[in-house]
Amino acid sequence: MNTAAPSLADSNVEELRRQLRACLAPDCIIEDSESQRPYECDALTLYRDLPLAVVLPENVEQVQQVLQICHSLSVPVVARGAGTGLCAGAMPHPDGVLLSLSKLDRILDIDPLARTARVQPGVSNLSISEAVACHGLYYAPDPSSQIACSIGGNVSENSGGVHCLKYGLTVHNILALKVLTVAGEELTIGSQGLDSPGYDLMALFTGSEGLLGIVTEVTVRLLPAPEIARVVMAGFDSIDAAGDAVGAVIAAGIIPAGLEMMDRLAIQAAEDFAHAGYPREAAAILLCEMDGTHEEVDQHVDEVAQLFEQMGATSIAVSHDEAHRELLWKGRKCAFPAVGRIAPDYYCMDGTIPRGQVTYVLNEIHRLSEHYGLPVANVFHAGDGNLHPLILYDASDPLQIRRVEAFGSEILELSVRVGGCITGEHGVGVEKLGKMPSQFSAAELGQFEDIKYAFDPALNLNPGKGIPILKRCQEYRALPVRHQHD
Amino acid sequence: MTERSGLLDGDHSEAILAALRSAREQKSAVYIRAGGSKQHIIGRDCAATELDVSAHRGIVDYQPQELVIAARAGTPLSEIVTALAAENQCLPFEPPLFGGKATLGGTLACNLSGPGRPWRGSIRDMVLGVQMINGKCEQLNFGGKVMKNVAGYDVSRLQAGALGTLGVLTEISLKILPRPQKTLTLRYAMPADEAIETMNRCAGKPKPLSGAFWQDETLYLRLSGAASAVDSTALQWGGDTVENDEALWQELREQALPFFAGDEPLWRFSVQSSARLVADFGPMLIDWGGAQRWVRGDHARDQLNSAALDAGGHVSLFRGGDRESELQPPLNTAAQRLQQQLKKSFDPDGIVNPGRLYSWL
Numbered sequence: 007m008n009t010a011a012p013s014l015a016d017s018n019v020e021e022l023r024r025q026l027r028a029c030l031a032p033d034c035i036i037e038d039s040e041s042q043r044p045y046e047c048d049a050l051t052l053y054r055d056l057p058l059a060v061v062l063p064e065n066v067e068q069v070q071q072v073l074q075i076c077h078s079l080s081v082p083v084v085a086r087g088a089g090t091g092l093c094a095g096a097m098p099h100p101d102g103v104l105l106s107l108s109k110l111d112r113i114l115d116i117d118p119l120a121r122t123a124r125v126q127p128g129v130s131n132l133s134i135s136e137a138v139a140c141h142g143l144y145y146a147p148d149p150s151s152q153i154a155c156s157i158g159g160n161v162s163e164n165s166g167g168v169h170c171l172k173y174g175l176t177v178h179n180i181l182a183l184k185v186l187t188v189a190g191e192e193l194t195i196g197s198q199g200l201d202s203p204g205y206d207l208m209a210l211f212t213g214s215e216g217l218l219g220i221v222t223e224v225t226v227r228l229l230p231a232p233e234i235a236r237v238v239m240a241g242f243d244s245i246d247a248a249g250d251a252v253g254a255v256i257a258a259g260i261i262p263a264g265l266e267m268m269d270r271l272a273i274q275a276a277e278d279f280a281h282a283g284y285p286r287e288a289a290a291i292l293l294c295e296m297d298g299t300h301e302e303v304d305q306h307v308d309e310v311a312q313l314f315e316q317m318g319a320t321s322i323a324v325s326h327d328e329a330h331r332e333l334l335w336k337g338r339k340c341a342f343p344a345v346g347r348i349a350p351d352y353y354c355m356d357g358t359i360p361r362g363q364v365t366y367v368l369n370e371i372h373r374l375s376e377h378y379g380l381p382v383a384n385v386f387h388a389g390d391g392n393l394h395p396l397i398l399y400d401a402s403d404p405l406q407i408r409r410v411e412a413f414g415s416e417i418l419e420l421s422v423r424v425g426g427c428i429t430g431e432h433g434v435g436v437e438k439l440g441k442m443p444s445q446f447s448a449a450e451l452g453q454f455e456d457i458k459y460a461f462d463p464a465l466n467l468n469p470g471k472g473i474p475i476l477k478r479c480q481e482y483r484a485l486p487v488r489h490q491h492d
Numbered sequence: 493m494t495e496r497s498g499l500l501d502g503d504h505s506e507a508i509l510a511a512l513r514s515a516r517e518q519k520s521a522v523y524i525r526a527g528g529s530k531q532h533i534i535g536r537d538c539a540a541t542e543l544d545v546s547a548h549r550g551i552v553d554y555q556p557q558e559l560v561i562a563a564r565a566g567t568p569l570s571e572i573v574t575a576l577a578a579e580n581q582c583l584p585f586e587p588p589l590f591g592g593k594a595t596l597g598g599t600l601a602c603n604l605s606g607p608g609r610p611w612r613g614s615i616r617d618m619v620l621g622v623q624m625i626n627g628k629c630e631q632l633n634f635g636g637k638v639m640k641n642v643a644g645y646d647v648s649r650l651q652a653g654a655l656g657t658l659g660v661l662t663e664i665s666l667k668i669l670p671r672p673q674k675t676l677t678l679r680y681a682m683p684a685d686e687a688i689e690t691m692n693r694c695a696g697k698p699k700p701l702s703g704a705f706w707q708d709e710t711l712y713l714r715l716s717g718a719a720s721a722v723d724s725t726a727l728q729w730g731g732d733t734v735e736n737d738e739a740l741w742q743e744l745r746e747q748a749l750p751f752f753a754g755d756e757p758l759w760r761f762s763v764q765s766s767a768r769l770v771a772d773f774g775p776m777l778i779d780w781g782g783a784q785r786w787v788r789g790d791h792a793r794d795q796l797n798s799a800a801l802d803a804g805g806h807v808s809l810f811r812g813g814d815r816e817s818e819l820q821p822p823l824n825t826a827a828q829r830l831q832q833q834l835k836k837s838f839d840p841d842g843i844v845n846p847g848r849l850y851s852w853l
């Protein structure tokens with residue numbers, strides 16, 4: 007996939023560039039394709055394209071001007087945070103402008119008493135926690151990409167992390183947004199309180215993949231940093247046993263801060279990479295973290311270690327200090343790059359399944375792996391059922407690309423079939439657009455489409471991503487919204 | 493389905509669909525009613541023909557180990573609470589049961605959550621999926637029974653607080669949590685300002701705080717969680733231990749405390765938890781660690797609105813007063829237009845709960 011010829015009339019492209027140059031400094035517009043290369047894709051490199059222009063506004067007014075210009079010329083706009091997305095959500099549109107929010111990277115305000123921070127969208131996830139650590143606070147959602155990914159991107163994908171069973175996703179940890187509509191109108195949604203009047207636009211915007219508006223400011227909720235966290239690592243000689251042990255922890259009334267599973271290939275790759283002390287021979291390991299006050303963590307660590315033993319763990323390690331805890335997590339947190347070392351490329355899937363189905367699903371994935379002749383390493387947010395099979399392949403082989411896509415697609419259909427969904431946290435983007443009909447009926451997709459029209463009637467925000475536009479019969483479409491507000 | 497008598501409890505989604513279709517054909521509208529516990533509170537009075545959905549009830553799926561329950565929207569919350577208690581689980585958002593009349597659907601539509609809300613989330617936070625029939629008479633299923641799902645827009649959470657104006661909710665699945673091992677309440681005598689500051693300072697500590705409310709010059713802090721953590725925190729924080737505290741939090745949740753008695757208008761402020769309320773609107777009850785505050789009486793709407801804005805939030809007329817007037821604060825033009833467009837995307841002909849949320853919705 008590469009640059010398609012712009013379908014905008016050349017004169018309009020010139021007009022677009024002229025107007026952009028008038029409002030942005032020269033080093034904030036990138037027009038030549040060589041300099042645009044770093045922006046051609048997100049972290050899902052299978053999908054690439056180049057835009058008419060990449061713009062890097064330095065303040066909200068400039069973002070607004072860019073939107074107004076694009077609106078008046080009817081040019082598509084694709085927002086980009088840090089470009090760590092895994093669904094090609096930030097892939098440029100060949101007839102559009104790629105709007106990078108990376109220069110809006112200031113923390114505007116921290117309120118330690120109310121436990122909130124007001125930040126610009128380009129601020130990285132981790133830097134929020136670093137900035138508020140001196141107040142004993144942190145921002146809970148912690149995607150593994152947290153060093154790099156932006157809070158604007160997190161909001162747009164409703165990102166999670168290894169701690170979301172206990173602390174929730176992005177949607178549970180933000181209070182208010184400032185957004186610009188496709189026409190460049192400013193809106194404040196949410197409030198400093200815990201709810202706001204009218205429809206809950208916070209819910210709608212979170213996870214909307216840049217299709218409804220551009221996020222220009224985020225107020226996040228902060229939590230008190232726990233007194234202590236400790237992790238129990240246990241090896242099992244079957245996926246089955248590990249899956250049952252997860253159920254046993256929940257049944258004991260314990261909500262761990264994090265509960266992760268890895269299978270053999272993932273364990274071995276991670277161990278070679280991080281030397282975390284994982285049992286290389288185990289079929290699966292569990293990492294179960296408890297956090298809270300010293301007393302409750304000690305109590306729960308003992309209970310969980312005992313449970314794991316009863317459930318047939320073949321090895322158990324309990325973190326004895328902070329350095330050891332970090333080491334035990336290091337293998338998990340580096341699992342993606344670790345797997346990246348054992349094959350030229352990997353394709354990360356993101357289905358969510360009911361926890362009870364994990365054995366069945368992992369066995370099916372192994373069967374498919376043999377069928378397609380492509381190895382799979384599984385990393386699993388076991389606490390909340392979010393599975394990340396990493397399929398190993400070689401992107402220089404077109405045949406393997408076709409096989410990896412077919413394999414991935416079967417995994418997503420499998421997730422839906424057992425009562426789950428096609429994406430737990432990485433989003434739909436371009437990648438899973440074709441899979442939406444396996445999870446949603448035509449009427450449900452039609453409802454999504456109508457919501458899109460309510461915010462962006464001309465379909466200029468991140469077109470071709472997130473929700474399929476079905477091009478249904480024009481009359482039907484005209485009825486609900488489309489032509490009523492023209 | 494205008495009356496419940498004679499209808500067996502169970503799946504009545506076909507009948508609901510038929511009723512909506514006929515309303516749409518006749519260009520009329522319906523007011524969705526289940527338990528009736530909130531008919532004259534929270535929203536504006538709705539004159540449309542009543543559509544009784546209370547027979548559409550029953551738990552359809554409960555898997556304690558998945559931490560998920562799904563039930564038809566007309567299911568009384570009390571039934572759900574009882575089923576969960578048998579497995580030592582609970583609805584973490586502690587909704588009011590309103591004498592057993594409150595239903596799951598009504599509670600989501602009103603986004604009603606009790607004292608634990610700032611710590612353990614609201615019903616909006618816990619909802620995983622909904623099945624609904626929109627104003628276009630389409631049966632839709634969003635979200636599901638898994639904890640994480642980011643495919644498509646989050647239509648399930650959008651139903652929280654929409655007061656049924658986007659369609660009839662038919663089934664809802666929720667995340668649930670284990671019941672805390674121990675709960676204990678501490679009491680301190682102090683004025684409102686000091687209480688607000690204390691609530692917020694305590695909420696910033698990594699301790700098992702699960703409730704913080706103030707009335708009659710008294711601050712109440714509730715601790716819940718592992719017994720060891722609750723006991724050690726209580727020892728550190730001092731204060732008097734409240735006997736029979738469960739009843740106290742229940743009365744707060746159910747609005748059964750004397751503060752809530754009588755017909756005087758009841759105003760709800762939803763504000764920044766640490767904000768100082770400058771204007772004086774008479775006696776106040778402060779809940780949600782400072783983020784939800786109640787006042788009574790006839791007050792000028794403008795004064796209430798500007799006090800709420802200063803405090804980073806909004807104020808609405810929860811109960812009593814003129815329920816044909818706007819009960820929610822005004823929105824600016826751009827926001828109002830978006831809300832209307834969103835409504836139209838679900839209910840282009842305005843057949844469900846017209847005017848219940850705003851006169852113009």
Ligand SMILES: Cc1cc2nc3c(=O)[nH]c(=O)nc-3n(C[C@H](O)[C@H](O)[C@H](O)COP(=O)(O)OP(=O)(O)OC[C@H]3O[C@@H](n4cnc5c(N)ncnc54)[C@H](O)[C@@H]3O)c2cc1C
Pocket residue numbers: 048049084085086087088089090091092094095096107127148149150151154155156157158159160161162163164165166167168215216217219220221222342343431432468
């Ligand atoms: C190694 C690795 C590990 C990862 N681990 C996790 C994980 O544990 N959990 C998880 O959830 N994700 C994870 N991800 C995925 C990714 O990091 C998240 O989706 C992240 O939120 C993307 O943020 P970003 O700033 O990079 O956004 P981008 O990739 O730049 O953009 C993502 C989407 O958001 C839109 N967007 C960005 N900014 C804005 C804005 N200001 N306004 C409107 N729309 C905007 C874009 O158009 C695009 O659709 C991982 C990725 C990698 C590479």
